[in-house]
Amino acid sequence: MHNDARNFVALSDVAIADADLRSAVALATTRAYDKRMVALFEHSPAYGEAIRQQAAEAKRRALRNLPDLLEKAESSLTANGFHVSWAIDAAEARQRVLDIIRQHQGRLISKSKSMLTEEIGLNAALEAADLQVIETDLGEFIIQLNNEPPSHIIAPVIHKTKAQIRDIFVRELNMTPTDDAGEMVAFARQTLREYFVGADVGISGANFIIAETGSLCLVMNEGNGRMCTSLPNVHIALVGIEKVIETLEDYATLDQVLTRSGTGQKLTVYTNIINGPRRGGESDGPEHVHVIFVDNGRSDVYATKYAEALACIRCGACQNACPVYRNVGGHSYGWVYGGPIGAVLTPLLEGLENAAPLPHASSLCGSCKQVCPVDIDLPRMLLDLRADLVDEKVDNRWQMGLKGWALTMQSPMRYELGAQAARLGQRVVGTDNLPGVLGNWTKYRDFPGFAPKSFRQMWRERERSHRKEQPS
């Protein structure tokens, strides 16, 4: 997918000016956040926190053993009848998919929601090869009609209001205008049905791969993924290498936090644990199931101090909790993943220089870490990425200024002189329009001004008067 992360500030300006976007995102993220609180903590705060830590440990254990676990997954999946292959990058992944489709003379592809396929720009490649590809997740279907990428990990069309979606259906599919959400959904179902039936290849991602049992796990609420993975004769699953976990028991733990954190459900409507293609004697299911493990930069991340970012289970809770995301939406982040996890993953996967503003797109409030079901220390990573920006000289434009500042703060005398200078300067320029970068403060906010007398001056005077009162 095209990366526009360098333009975060300009993109977020557009988003902030878009009242529809802000109200749609605020409404949906707040609702998801509140539902999560109930679902995760209804037993007791201790239960919610305990299961969160258990999930964090399951995912970290998997990451520690990732190379071995991938080999184990390959053999258990193969033993179950899956065709397993590997793709080092986006181009190779796209090519593998195209090869498999050609091998089976596929023409119509039904697709279940997958962020990885967004990452590798799969749809554009399929369309360029004259294949028809239909996104079947309702949200994805809508944004595909509107020719835009998803703006949230699990709620791709979170940035649109109901009225905007109605207009898209009317414009693109000649829907009879209605404001009834139920009618709009029924209309989409009807439209999608023929694609489900006609598709000869289904494409999905995966929430988890269980190495122990050789299973592919997919959770969903609309059932579209089950249609994509069972009706066509060929099913291709694209899976990031970080999705492998050890055991079925780990899956039980992780699924509980995934659904609770993502949608506030104890269980999604559909839970699919796929254990291979149709077997002898079975009357349905695809004859061929391919799992393509995609690296696309993940091994490089694995080798750094940011490996923990690979623990992400793509629940979207950090996006819902992030006050920056809530105000600017996902598209402002310029690439596949928005919100705090995007501010970390985009620089890691696309290169720091191609995502320089993102580590700064956070007030470091810590909500993301607080809600993360696997306890990824996102604020720590954002801080470390900021340090990388300076150390690797990608963005160190404040170096001189902060060096001077540090030199001042290093000496109490210089500090006090500096404070006096600031007080004097304030008399000259006032506090309405502060100079330099501080003008960005007064553009939006009033500045209270420096006090005529500093605390340390007051303290000195107090000490002097105490000494007078109590001569020693």
Added chain:
Amino acid sequence: MGLPERESPVGKRVSLFVTCMVDMIYPNTGMSVVRLLEAAGVEVDFPMGQTCCGQPAFNSGYRDEARTVARQFLRAFANAEVIVIPSGSCAAMVRHEYPTLFSDEPEWHERAVRAASITWEFTEFMVEGLGLAELGLKLPTPRKYAVHDACHGLRILGLGKSGRVLLDAVENLDLVSLKDADVCCGFGGLFSVKMPAVSDAMLGEKIACIEACEADDIVTGDVSCLTQMNGGLSRRKSAKRVRHVADVLAEGLQETTDA
């Protein structure tokens, strides 16, 4: 990463780190802290060598510059028995960041760990440190306040309810709730000038909650967040303001002392 364990500070002299913003912009808030500590029978000392904790540089990724400033903090507080800071954010910098900031410099690391293990945020010091929930305070006139939880105090230090506990015990003070009290005000240090429009959008949401709240004014534990919120309230011509918890508490002290 856990926070270092602390010994009981009861009976020890307190060295006040007033923070650079309080020193230069809100000196009266610093005096409120001193008066409250002294009213609680605590001996207060103000090390003159103090400047800033280094957080602006640290949060922007300039670790060398942050270390330069942090060393000055460690020098200034080398002889402190207990450090009290009227800011959750600066206290979190010392408690949470200093030890890792100096992980490659054994001598400074030791000093950083020591500082981290004697540092308290002001309300936390009163409630958790001294075990004082009730300061015997009374406001001159009845007033309604609501608390905004500043992020670093809440999520890094895990401050919980110490500010509310102190406020709740004040006579004539009616504590009401603020919607989304734990959502960031959009300050974020240099974030507020690096991404001013985003910061202002966040501030706008916070101000909508403040306006809708039945409190006369809002109380918080960090002058940085307070500056952001008051900057926005003032620009939007609101009658409400955000006050530092120490200033609100100290008002009750005046009444008690005068009576």
